[in-house]
Amino acid sequence: xxxILVSNIQRFSLHDGPGIRTTVFLxxxxxxxxxxxxxxxxxxxILKYVDSGIQKEWGRWYSSEVLxxxxxxxxxxxxxxxxxxxxxxxxxxxxxxxxxxxxxSGGEALLQSHALSxxxxxxxxxxxxxxxxxxxxxxxxxxxxxxxxxxxxYVDLKYxxxxxxxxxxxxxxxxYKTNFEILMESCRPVVIRIPVIxxxxxxxxxxxxxxxxxxxxxxxxxxxLRIELLKGHHLGDFKYEKLGQxxxxxxxxxxxxxxDIGKMIQESGFHTLVCQI
Amino acid sequence: xGRLKTFIKNDLWxxxxxxxxxxxxxxxxxxxxxxxxxxxxxxxxxxxxxxxRDVSTDILELMKRIHLGVIEGSxxxxxxxxxxxxxxxxxxLSNFCIDYGRLVNSTFNEIAGKAIGVGGIYGERAKNIKKAxxxxxxxVIETMQTECNDTNRSQLTILEMNNxxxxxxxxxxxxxxxxxxxxxxxxxxxxxxxxxxxxDLILGDLYQKDLKAGIINKESAYAMILDFMNTLNHWYVxxxxxxxxxxGQIVILGGLNPDGTYFSNELTYLFIKAQAxxxxxxxxxxxxxxxxxxxxxxxxxxxxxKSKTGSPLFSNDEVxxxxxxxxGFTKEEACSYCVSACWEPFIPGRSLDQNNIxxxxxxxxxxxxxxxxDLSKIKTFxxxxxxxxxxxxxxxxxxxxELDSYIWACDPFVSMLTDGCNESxxxxxxxxxxxxxxxxxxxxMGSVVDSLFNIKKLVYEDxxxxxxxxxxxxxxxxxxxxxxxxxxxxxxxxYAHDDQDVEDFxxxxxxxxxxxxxxxxxxxxxxxxFGLSSPFYIRDAKHVPGDFAGRKDGSPYSTHISCLDxxxxxxxxxxxxxxxxxxxxxxxxxxxxxSPSFIESNKDKFVxxxxxxxxxxxxxMQMNVMDSKTLIDAKAHPEKxxxxxxxxxxxxxxxxxxxxxxxxxxxxRAIESEGAA
Numbered sequence: 001x002x003x004i005l006v007s008n009i010q011r012f013s014l015h016d017g018p019g020i021r022t023t024v025f026l027x028x029x030x031x032x033x034x035x036x037x038x039x040x041x042x043x044x045x046i047l048k049y050v051d052s053g054i055q056k057e058w059g060r061w062y063s064s065e066v067l068x069x070x071x072x073x074x075x076x077x078x079x080x081x082x083x084x085x086x087x088x089x090x091x092x093x094x095x096x097x098x099x100x101x102x103x104x105s106g107g108e109a110l111l112q113s114h115a116l117s118x119x120x121x122x123x124x125x126x127x128x129x130x131x132x133x134x135x136x137x138x139x140x141x142x143x144x145x146x147x148x149x150x151x152x153x154y155v156d157l158k159y160x161x162x163x164x165x166x167x168x169x170x171x172x173x174x175x176y177k178t179n180f181e182i183l184m185e186s187c188r189p190v191v192i193r194i195p196v197i198x199x200x201x202x203x204x205x206x207x208x209x210x211x212x213x214x215x216x217x218x219x220x221x222x223x224x225l226r227i228e229l230l231k232g233h234h235l236g237d238f239k240y241e242k243l244g245q246x247x248x249x250x251x252x253x254x255x256x257x258x259x260d261i262g263k264m265i266q267e268s269g270f271h272t273l274v275c276q277i
Numbered sequence: 278x279g280r281l282k283t284f285i286k287n288d289l290w291x292x293x294x295x296x297x298x299x300x301x302x303x304x305x306x307x308x309x310x311x312x313x314x315x316x317x318x319x320x321x322x323x324x325x326x327x328x329x330r331d332v333s334t335d336i337l338e339l340m341k342r343i344h345l346g347v348i349e350g351s352x353x354x355x356x357x358x359x360x361x362x363x364x365x366x367x368x369x370l371s372n373f374c375i376d377y378g379r380l381v382n383s384t385f386n387e388i389a390g391k392a393i394g395v396g397g398i399y400g401e402r403a404k405n406i407k408k409a410x411x412x413x414x415x416x417v418i419e420t421m422q423t424e425c426n427d428t429n430r431s432q433l434t435i436l437e438m439n440n441x442x443x444x445x446x447x448x449x450x451x452x453x454x455x456x457x458x459x460x461x462x463x464x465x466x467x468x469x470x471x472x473x474x475x476x477d478l479i480l481g482d483l484y485q486k487d488l489k490a491g492i493i494n495k496e497s498a499y500a501m502i503l504d505f506m507n508t509l510n511h512w513y514v515x516x517x518x519x520x521x522x523x524x525g526q527i528v529i530l531g532g533l534n535p536d537g538t539y540f541s542n543e544l545t546y547l548f549i550k551a552q553a554x555x556x557x558x559x560x561x562x563x564x565x566x567x568x569x570x571x572x573x574x575x576x577x578x579x580x581x582x583k584s585k586t587g588s589p590l591f592s593n594d595e596v597x598x599x600x601x602x603x604x605g606f607t608k609e610e611a612c613s614y615c616v617s618a619c620w621e622p623f624i625p626g627r628s629l630d631q632n633n634i635x636x637x638x639x640x641x642x643x644x645x646x647x648x649x650x651d652l653s654k655i656k657t658f659x660x661x662x663x664x665x666x667x668x669x670x671x672x673x674x675x676x677x678x679e680l681d682s683y684i685w686a687c688d689p690f691v692s693m694l695t696d697g698c699n700e701s702x703x704x705x706x707x708x709x710x711x712x713x714x715x716x717x718x719x720x721x722m723g724s725v726v727d728s729l730f731n732i733k734k735l736v737y738e739d740x741x742x743x744x745x746x747x748x749x750x751x752x753x754x755x756x757x758x759x760x761x762x763x764x765x766x767x768x769x770x771x772y773a774h775d776d777q778d779v780e781d782f783x784x785x786x787x788x789x790x791x792x793x794x795x796x797x798x799x800x801x802x803x804x805x806x807f808g809l810s811s812p813f814y815i816r817d818a819k820h821v822p823g824d825f826a827g828r829k830d831g832s833p834y835s836t837h838i839s840c841l842d843x844x845x846x847x848x849x850x851x852x853x854x855x856x857x858x859x860x861x862x863x864x865x866x867x868x869x870x871x872s873p874s875f876i877e878s879n880k881d882k883f884v885x886x887x888x889x890x891x892x893x894x895x896x897x898m899q900m901n902v903m904d905s906k907t908l909i910d911a912k913a914h915p916e917k918x919x920x921x922x923x924x925x926x927x928x929x930x931x932x933x934x935x936x937x938x939x940x941x942x943x944x945x946r947a948i949e950s951e952g953a954a
Contacts, residue, residue, distance in 0.1 A: 012844035012886070014879050020846070020886055053760060054767055073775055074846045077889040096881070 003061045004115045007041050007107070011074050017131040017152060019100025020077040024067070026116075027059050029107040030137040031169040033158065035197045035248050037236030041107035049242045064118040071102045071119070072126060078102075081127035087151045089189050092225040092271055098152070101129030110138035113146040120149035133193075136179040137171045143179050153183060153190045158201055160213045168200065184221045191225055194265065196258050197232040198251045207264050214268035226271045229262055283682040290366040294323060297369075297469055298362075301517045304936040320360045326405075332687045333405035335363040336466055340412040343465060345420040351508045352450070352501070354417050354434045355457045357464050359515040365467070367686040367706060371518075372525060372617040372633050374472030375694050376626030378479045380459050381452045385410060386443045392693035395702050402689035402704075410690075413462065414438050449483045449498060453505045460509070460526075466690070469518050470525030470618035473509075473560065474625055477530050477544040484544050495543065502544075503551040510557045518618075519812070520939070522930025524559040525618025528552070531574065532565035533594040535612045539570045546577055553584035558922045558929035562589040563616060565597075566891050572884075579884050582902050583876055587924030590620060590866070590899040593891050597622055600862035604806070606712070619927020620864035620897050621716050621808060627696050629705050629801065632716030632863055634683060636813040637676055639786065640721030640834070642668035643728060644822055648752075652745040658737040661744065662729065666789055673793040680715055681800055713803030716863040718811030720818065723772035723835040726783060727826030730771040735764075751823050754830045766827030773840035775850035784856045791859035808863030809855070810837035810897075812926040815938055833942050836926070837868040837899075841949035845869055845886065853894035865896035866927070870950035872904045899924055905947035908932065912940050 005027040013023040028044030029036075040047060046059035062070070080099035089095070102123060104116065109132050123130055131152040136143070159165040165173040183190060194210060196202050217224065232252055240247040258274055266272040285293055298321055299314035324342050326334025343358035379388060389410070392403035418438050425431040437451045438458075446452040456473065463471045487493040493501070509526050516524045528548055531541045545564075552562045564578050578589050594612075601611035601622055614622045621632035646668035655661055685706035692698040692705040703709030735741045742750075742761075755762035771779045790807065797805050811817075814834040823829040835841075838852050852867045876883055890898065901924040911918040911932050921932040923943055932940065 010844075012846045014882050020882055020889070052767060053763055073850060076893050077846050077886060079885050079889055100882075100885070 002063050002065075002115065002118065004064065004067055004112055004119070005044060005046075005059055006062050006067065007038075007059050009070055012077070013103065016103040016105060016133065017101070017154070018095050018098035018129065019079055020074070021100050021103050021131070022071050022074050023103045023105050024071065026104060026106045026109045026112050028111045029135070030111060031108070031135055031171040033169055033195075035195065035200060035232055035250055037233065038107070038239070039236065039243060039245060040239050044107075044111070047243065049244075051242060064115070064122070068119050068122050071123065071128070075126065075128065078128060080129075082124075082129045082151055086129065087188055089225070090222055092191075095189075095191075095225060099129045101131065101151075103131040103133060103154075105133040106135075108135050108138055110134050110136075110142045110146070113138070113142040117146050117149065120146055124149060135171070136176045136183070137169070138175070138179065140175070140178055140182060143182055147182065147186045147188065150188065153188055155180070155183065155190055155192050157192050157194050157210055157213075159206060160209050161206070164206070180217075184217070184223065187223050189225050190223055192227045192270070193230055194227060195230045195232060196253050196261055198253045200250065202253055202257065202261060207261050211264050211268050214265065214270060218269035224270055226273055227265055227268070229258055229265065229272065229274045231258060231275070286368055287366070287682070287684050291364050294362050294364045294467065295321060297467065297518070298359075298515075300519050301514070301521055301523070304520060322361050323364045324361055325364075331402065331405070332363065332365050333402035333409070333689050335365070336690075337405045337409040337412065339363055339465065340409040340416070343416075345416055347420065347424045348508060348511060352430055352433070352504055353454050353457050353508050354421060354438075355461055355508045355511065356420075357461055357512045357515065359512060362465075362467055365686040367684040368631075369467045369469070369686045370629070370631065370688055370691055370705065371469035371471070372621075372631065373470075373623050374474045374527075374615050374625050375459065375463065375691060377456050377459065377474045377476075379626065379694060381446045381455050381479055381483075383445055384443045385441065388693055391699055392689070395699050397702060399689070399692070399698075399702050399704060402687070403693055406689045406693070410462065411442065414441050414458075417458070446483060449480055449487050449493060450501055452480045452483045453501065457505070457508060462690070464512070464516060467686075468691075469516075470523070472525055472527045472615055472618060472623070472625075473529070474615050475529045475532065475613070477542055477548060478532075478540060481542045481544055484542070495547075498544075499547050499551060502547050503555060506548075506551050506555050506560050507557070509560045510555070513559070516559075519816075520925065520930060520936070521934035522558050522925065523618075523812075523928050525928065526560035527563050527616060527618065528560055529563050529565065529615045530589070531567075531570060532614075533567050533598060533612055535608045537569075539567050541571060541574055545574065549577055549581045549589060552588050553581035553586060556584060556586060556920060556922070558586055558931060561587065561929055563592060563620075564589040565592050565594050565614075566887075567594045568888075568892055572888075575884050575887055576880075579876065579880060579887060582871070582900055583873065585873065585902045586922050587899065587901060587929035590897060590927070591887070591891075592616070592620070592897045593895055595891065596857060596894050596896050597862065600857050603858055604804075604860065604862065616864070617716070619812065620810065620866050620899075621718075621806075622862065622864070624712065626694060627710065628712035628714065629685070629695070629708070629710040629803070630712055630714045630716060631683075631685070632714075632806070633718055633812070634715055635676070635680065635717050636811045636817055637673070637717055637719040637807060638721045638817060638821065639669070639719055640724040640728070640821060640824060642672040643725050643824075645672070647744075647748050652743075652748055655744055658733045661732060665725070665729065666786075669786070669789060670793055673790060676717075677794070677797045677805065680717075680797075680805065683715075683799075708801035708803075713799065713801035715799050715803060715805045717805060717807050718813065718864065719807055719809055720811045720814045720834045721821070722783065722786070722809055723770075723840065724824045724826060724828055725786070726772040726779060727768075727770050728824045729782070730779065731765060731768055731825045734768075747825060751825060754823055762827070762829075765825060768826065770826065770840045770842050772835070773838055773848045773851045774843050775847050775854065780851060780854040784854075787856055787861050788859075791861060794860045804860060806860045806863035808861065808865050810864050810866035810868070810927070814926070815942060833938070836942070836946065837866045839868040839946075841946065845890075849890040849893055849895050849898075852896060852898075853890075855896075857896055862896070864927075867895050867898040868924075869898070869900045870947050871900050871902050872947075872951060873902050874904070876902060899927070901943070901947070903943075903947055905944055905951055908940070908944045908947055912937075912944065 040058040078100035302313040389407040617632040697711035698709035
């Protein structure tokens with residue numbers, strides 16, 4: 001079926017990849033991070049809610065043609081075409097030279113990769129730079145189906161410990177590891193994003209495990225351009241209210257601590273950057 | 278009301294001179310107005326010339342009688358006696374700029390001589406103006422000799438004044454001084470909203486010459502320009518037109534040459550930087566941009582936005598110039614365009630063009646059509662549109678007829694600086710200039726478009742109300758209809774969104790307007806131009822009933838080309854899709870709110886955005902770089918923010934000087950834009 005479930009299309013997006021981008025938030029996610037700031041994107045169907053007395057919906061089905069049209073509305077702002085060498089970059093300094101484009105986020109974008117592949121092919125014809133933000137918790141075939149159509153990956157890294165991954169996210173870490181390996185072999189440029197959430201991911205054990213994992217990767221792979229540490233925030237709390245769900249409770253990590261975590265991660269050999277949001 | 282205004286303007290000329298001195302206080306209410314205006318009114322004196330009454334003899338006498346003084350700390354001479362003026366029949370030309378290039382690079386005596394040579398009353402008046410300028414020049418010299426303690430400064434001014442009449446300016450400082458001298462003359466003789474023109478072009482050769490000769494370096498030139506800008510900021514209240522800050526001293530920078538190359542020079546950069554550093558709302562800068570402008574210049578302009586003075590305003594030559602040529606200006610004239618006080622393209626030295634004489638309201642015809650028609654008989658949306666279009670044609674015709682009543686004050690000085698007047702032996706006020714067009718601005722386009730699209734959905738697609746029901750609720754200002762009002766208020770807006778149906782519809786309204794407007798000729802034989810941005814989106818909306826898109830009775834219209842629920846790229850795409858051809862190019866400004874932190878942390882991407890936006894084809898763009906938190910706090914605690922500057926319509930002003938309703942609109946827009954961004 002040619003339909004893609006989208007919760008939001010955010011144009012003039014400046015924080016989801018190089019240049020000026022359109023970020024497409026796809027609905028449906030295979031994990032449920034306790035700190036999630038996009039709870040409306042977890043459930044893979046349209047959600048109704050009431051805003052100031054008006055009935056509204058989160059989610060809309062798009063045909064690939066309509067979605068493509070929306071993405072191409074800002075084609076001129078993406079400022080440039082994707083070039084062959086753009087998906088072979090090995091240096092993080094080159095990121096800022098890439099053209100803008102589209103970023104598929106979520107939820108988990110790869111869950112809809114089959115339906116999305118039509119749009120991706122069309123975008124390739126228009127030479128639009130394509131990025132995906134993924135948790136990698138998706139069937140490997142989904143990744144394989146689209147990996148060659150994607151120019152840039154933002155990959156979440158939360159846990160590498162199987163038990164914690166299962167208990168806190170409801171995810172199978174083996175899926176993650178398998179997909180990670182596939183992605184590494186694809187040689188596509190990757191930025192790893194680690195959410196630093198107090199009480200969930202910021203403990204020494206977890207950071208140590210993530211760091212060891214990345215050290216191993218660093219020995220054999222050079223397509224990871226940098227590691228980004230994302231501070232937790234409560235900007236999505238209003239969405240929980242609208243959905244009638246309980247807001248996640250966690251304190252914000254202080255700057256000093258996140259800098260320390262950054263230093264530990266940097267020991268893996270990758271350049272590390274602390275992002276505010 | 279219109280007749281009363283015309284009567285005051287045309288027939289009460291012996292006393293109406295007082296209006297420009299007091300109009301800026303109208304914002305303070307009746308008591309506030311009287312409190313502020315009375316002390317001014319009692320001090321202002323009209324100067325009359327000897328012999329038979331004439332504007333030129335009045336001006337000659339005025340120049341003899343004004344008080345002159347010396348501004349401390351400036352290297353320039355500049356003084357305005359705000360309490361001596363002239364009374365003259367008709368509207369004094371304003372909202373434009375004279376061709377300073379002629380005065381800097383040629384000589385005043387030569388210019389005046391040509392006008393005197395015309396003979397007759399025209400020549401006689403020119404002779405008096407020549408005398409008046411001579412008197413002013415001599416009195417400046419005298420003032421510097423007696424009142425300036427700084428000998429070097431005094432000698433420099435005297436040298437520059439000695440050259441003023443019969444030598445072209447020889448140095449950058451002299452060029453700047455000459456512009457100030459004639460700018461002073463303009464303000465003193467009641468011209469308002471005096472633009473400054475393309476100063477980088479006018480002064481570029483003098484700058485290069487001085488640089489080569491080692492007379493100046495980049496740093497001293499910068500200091501000189503900063504001094505020039507600060508000097509012009511004096512008499513801020515006197516110069517303000519309808520609101521404090523509405524001054525119109527706009528410096529035009531950069532721009533396409535007739536051969537398609539882009540003009541800019543080091544002065545372009547220096548003026549942008551000096552304006553930003555001055556941290557003052559006026560003078561302001563206006564950058565003519567093009568696809569082939571230097572990247573560095575756009576970067577400097579974006580950097581200047583961070584100074585939060587509202588400058589520069591960006592004008593897209595790729596779109597503006599073709600519209601000027603298709604209208605009838607030559608390529609060379611089109612490429613020399615400046616603007617009236619805000620954004621209306623104006624060709625200096627060639628035209629009378631009075632570009633902001635009235636505002637057309639696009640929403641009023643919808644209001645009147647729905648009030649006068651039997652709505653129960655309207656069965657389709659197409660019928661509603663047709664009803665609107667008929668009312669729109671009628672409204673335009675009535676509106677244009679009212680423009681016939683304007684008469685202009687005799688202006689021998691501006692005439693001698695404007696092509697066509699000597700040749701036709703006619704004063705500019707009598708249609709002597711090569712071009713004699715009028716310009717009008719417009720309001721309410723967003724309101725009518727959003728209203729019609731809401732009517733289409735709610736009445737004809739969802740069938741939630743009948744047109745009659747909805748209009749009744751509107752007529753009662755949605756009293757006891759909170760839920761319906763909320764639906765209308767929170768409905769997604771259509772205007773300024775890049776939706777093909779919306780774009781087509783707006784172009785249809787523009788096209789229809791063009792079809793009526795293009796037939797009009799004013800009494801001087803000129804045409805009329807219109808644009809989609811206007812200063813009057815608050816003032817003129819105060820007596821207009823509510824719409825169908827969340828605007829209640831008397832509430833402001835949206836600002837220029839803007840909307841509160843679309844990202845910047847979408848608004849630019851929309852602006853780029855509009856048809857500015859025909860007569861629809863009298864300023865079309867996209868107006869954005871941008872938070873300071875947004876520009877601070879995304880400067881490179883913002884530059885990218887501006888370049889791409891230019892290619893898409895917006896007409897003009899201005900930005901308020903401000904966050905809502907600051908504005909809210911400033912409204913509550915004005916004492917904490919004496920220097921807070923905001924962009925209002927086409928000018929910048931101190932936030933504390935604004936009427937409360939203007940403050941509220943700015944706060945509301947800042948909040949909404951933060952949500953959308």
